[in-house]
Amino acid sequence: MIIGGGSAGTSIGVGIVHEWEPGSGPVTTWAPTPGSKAKALKAPAVDAPPSSMQAGHIINFVDFRERGLDYSRLVMGSWEMPGKCDIRTMTHVINAHLRRHETYRSWFEYQDPKHIIRHEIQNPRDIQFVPVHHGELTQPEWRDLVLATPSPLEWDCFRLGVIQHENHCTLFAIVDHLHCDPALITGLYVEILANYQSLVAGKPPVTLAPTASHAEFCKREKAYADSMTLDSPEIRKWVAFAEANGGNGPEFPLPLGDQTIPCGGDMMVIPLLSPEQTARFEDDCIASGARFSGGLFACAALAHYELTGEEIYRGLTPIDKRRTPEEYMTMGWFTGVIPFEATVDPNSFVETARSIQASFDENIALAQVPYDRVLELAPWLNKYGPQFFMMNYMDVGLPPLSAVVATALTGSNATAYNDGRSPAYLYMSVIRLFDEVSLLISFPNNPIARESVTRYGEVIKSVFTRAAAGEYTAPAVHAT
Template sequence: MMRMSRITDRSSIPGTYVAFEPTPTMEAAIAAATPGSRQPSFMQAAHLDLRSETSTSGEQDDIWLGFTYRIPGRFDAEAMARALTRWVRRHGVMRGWFVTDADRETGWARVDLAEDAIGFAARDEGSIAAAEVNDRVSDDFRAGCNPLGRIGYCVRAVVGEDETIFYLGLDHSYTDGFSFFLVYFELEALYREESGGDAAELPPVGDFMDFAQTERERFRAVDLSHPSLQGWAEFWSAGDEELGRFPLPLGTTVGEPVELEHHHHDLLTGEEALALDAAAERLGTRTTQLVYAAIGLAGRDLDGTTSLRFLNPVHTRDAPEWLLSAGWFINVMPVHVDLEGGDVVEVAGRVRQAFRTARAASQLPAARIYDVVEDALGVKLSQVGERFMLSYMDLRHLPGATTWGDADTVLVSRGARDTNVTSWIMREDPMMYILSIRPETPEARESMTRVYTRAGEILRSLI
């Protein structure tokens, strides 16, 4: 099972602290590199703009995505350096960074390195105590995961006598969160080969920066007449000018962000989830629709909530070359489900229709919609405080998924501040569970536990 936590809560070991840094050849290439013609994607540009706006305040210093896992036995640092080199060469988005350029359409220019210029070497930085590891790693990530001016990712390891903990941190402009579910399988396969094991059999992948150029050109000429804008306008007007709200109060105030913390909730066992699949088929619906309906009805049962409104992330990996590619292949669509009357099966039917309506509204990248609306109307959608995010992810068939638990894989972050909730409903063979990032308030903790516990009860009533 994949877990999520703050870096400070990740268990560690004492050992040798190893940094994986660019080789002298790569450093020379970085120093000599010049901007090319490629531009960031819409989502990348939005992130880079935010980073730039807050670069002097330090607010964005900790906005990195981290991934860590354990490697049993003797660790071969040189083999891992070779594996990391191959992995970065494999994914085009990893081979560059961004610089400001006022003459470009986006205000940003992409700097890319040639594949053969990429190379990493392991550097022994001495012994470290277990209690010091997390602070050391997070400080390195804070400095190293910044894509403004040079490579914006950071790789570290703590090498013990019998096991090693490996750490990878990336600025968000490189990948969406889903890409991390693929990192472990690829790096582990490459490391196994480089340390004398079986050859890694990885299919070819495309370069996300090529995808970004196609996306940008495709949606260059967009204005308020685009059909997607109607769906967003209806969603906006139906929700008191908010972009979604968790079903119960969170103890926060819009515009006054608080610290966020991670929240794990076991929704169904693996056996219960399979039984729910059978129930969904019997009832003429789908498991995903029943899960969303149950969350909405939990809010109705507990607090009289009359609608479930959220932004649902959807992937844009629409061709084979993008399926395993690292990058930001994510859009969001606005979902509004009416909860007035009806049982869980009826509401599941409304969920189905709500998603059909939302898909029409998601034909444009959300960041592009924000740009158009902000330019035309002066409404700052990208800064609206209430944006409940909810997503269902079936991870059972992803490569490496069955070994995540054995490898102690953990998605980590330093922390952040906000007023809203993001929840991922995760489906793995052993369990259906919910990972969330929520405000660090007693009310949010209680509200989320109550809603998701009640949702589980509703689902189990169908089995």
Template sequence: MQVTDLRPLHDWSGPPAVLSLWRPSAASMESAKRAPVSPVLPSYEQEQHLRAFRACEQRHEAMARLLVVVWEEPGRCDLRAMTHVVTEHLRRHDTYHSWFEELGGAIVRHVLTDPAAIQMEPSTLGEACAEDWQKHVMATPAPFAWDCFRFGILQRASGFTCFASIDHLHADATIIAFLMTEIRSAYRAVLDGERPLQLGSPGSYLDYCSSQRQRAAATTLADPEVSRWIAFLHRNGGRMPSFALPLGVLEDRYHAEYVHVDILEEAVMDAFESACHAAGARAIGGLLACAALTERELAGRSHYSVVTPTTTRRSPKAFRTSGWCVGVVPIDFDVQQRRFPELAFTAQRNFDERMSLAETPIELVLELAAGLPTVGSVASGGVMLSYMDVNVPPLSAQIAREWHQANGRVYINQGIAAQVAIWLFRTQRGLSLTAAYPANETARASMQRYVKAFAGACRRAADALVPTCLDVGRER
């Protein structure tokens, strides 16, 4: 199977294999049901996700809500050992100890008082083809259910595929590779009778939620971060940024489809990063510059505007904590007739200067700005560009090697989307792009044009600095 970085779930394929699935025991479900209400509110990320899910449910729409991490292991899976490992994983991370319900328009959290009450149980379901596996993954319970997570394996004669299907409520992309490494290391340690890889203790996602809500309670419309967010929205007509090309829809909500493309091979990506450094930027600045050049080329735009997500984890312990810890950074700058080096420097400075705005949730900004006639009331719509490099901190070289050696990859289920989303991944193989966009011919044609032009802009930036390096890379 080809190694991928992020793909839609229906792209997964493989020969039939024996499927085993881990679910919470009946006693665990009963303990969760009795869990008392907690004073800790959901994080802004969780609340937005839960409300979006409920809106989709009321419209009878599917929601893209699952993060499915998949990797390969040799030999025959020891089900007893894996049962111990997935149970300990759920006990170890306190985000899994919560479930949510709606009460009088509010969303309240229930928390299991004793993590030891969590016990996973395996069941072997027989031979499954790719479509069968996808259906089982899609059956992962919805985010208002406590057990909105599943773990499983597909056993073949030559080895087995491990997978974890986790509702976005409890995980984000930053933690995916660490999650795989934690489970993989613990499983091998149980088999070998050795101590697992010393990854360190995780932090508390409940503490993250409490801290975020405390900061929000002290935030006002006059705060500099809120003012900068509102100024950004004003420059975009009171809304989030719009995609540069026609999408064939007028509404913000649409059924999404996906495209996955390898943009730059390893040698070319190395050259691209060198071009970024020569311009006084990092890869994120260079990629934002290329996106701006793409919009200028295709749509004649002289001003670039986008939001880019970034982790809000700020300590080594936080990077070992499962949960959803992501904010977005508003980016906009003039393009005019400027060339890549100047744009990369400008984009990088823009990104660095606005990083602190990710700590102020856009949902909070809209709450505070509700009385302003020039700011819209919905944070959805627009375009998002995300970049992740799995080779550098917070994902260590050791974790990156584990991910590569185990053929790690991530899948997302299809559903209704409220924006054009572009994910860029830097791995040991180079740079890949996955995009979600409206499922219609107009948007499909626009995205094909965009991806081709964006890849060309990245390659030209790399070519301009070290063409000899690229020539060598293309001969491989």
């Protein structure tokens, strides 16, 4: 599946690990030395908590494991680069990257959902990764190697490596989501690929701006959440949002099947807008007083209406909580979540977009308060259920991705893969790449969910097409 321009030169190939063909050539990965692992295991406990997203990730991993389910957790991708990989230089570059970022020094001891203890390596130089040569692998052997990446309860839940082909090599990264968000792309490209290419060309290392402390971010996030009470404006808004939805989070409008049965996960890509359609769509968003993101969530709201007849739409979307230049250079999970709701005008994309944008802007401060804190203060609300979903918007023309994306994708045959395990919930990403817009959906791999996701994709694509043409009027409501 392809996101973007439709060719390897201007696009990203996506799929699940079972579709990831390593091709011919020997595989080398970088893994910690026994001494490095031993030092990590002895790392002292520190007072910095996990971020709210890290805590949720670990809790979900444990919960899925206890229910006999294999939790989707790995973020994977690759780039191609010409020539033969200089293993010694790559070893230096990989270790420099891992030592530079504080998140890689941490591992977490799970006691219970309220007690997740961070241990932190005190000396970055105790991180020592060395090459491990695996030889040429078949696709099943490659898949098994990828899926053997340690769990988020182990320190070394990340791997980097290369596949050496005849005239080029493929650099790949496999990182547990515990340690990353979309800024991973910038970090890997600038600090590993670009730095490696500079060194093998006989040039000095790439000059890098300083990083921030992810642990300090986690402390600030926890302190702010702990300062909230049931009377805090942010909590009142979160509670009102959930209570208006029956005490629940947003739910996907079509059935997703029995997710207590192990089925793994899959992905689907739906092209939404061509560059020409994107330009017209953005003009209409601006004319309505909304941004592009408000317009795309309006399309989601209208699609939801067409499937259900519900005129109130409630959604959640993640947002990057980085604020300083140093944080934008820092690996880690800096994400918060914004709730928004709007009244759908079945006959007007413009009015729906305006309503969505106003709600989003009004609620942006709520991203600073994790929903788990809301549940602590308002225990009558429900945890997210099996129909829960979230929609993300990723514009690679905006920071932190914009600085590298054009260079990174040109002729690099870039890929991004999912581990094919069971997702925590249905997750959708609207991705704008070189002004082509696509919808990537990660869903439970069962026939009911696949049929529902296929149908949803058809409806939302139709809404985007009509909105971009400036001729949106609602059809008769589809029966569910």
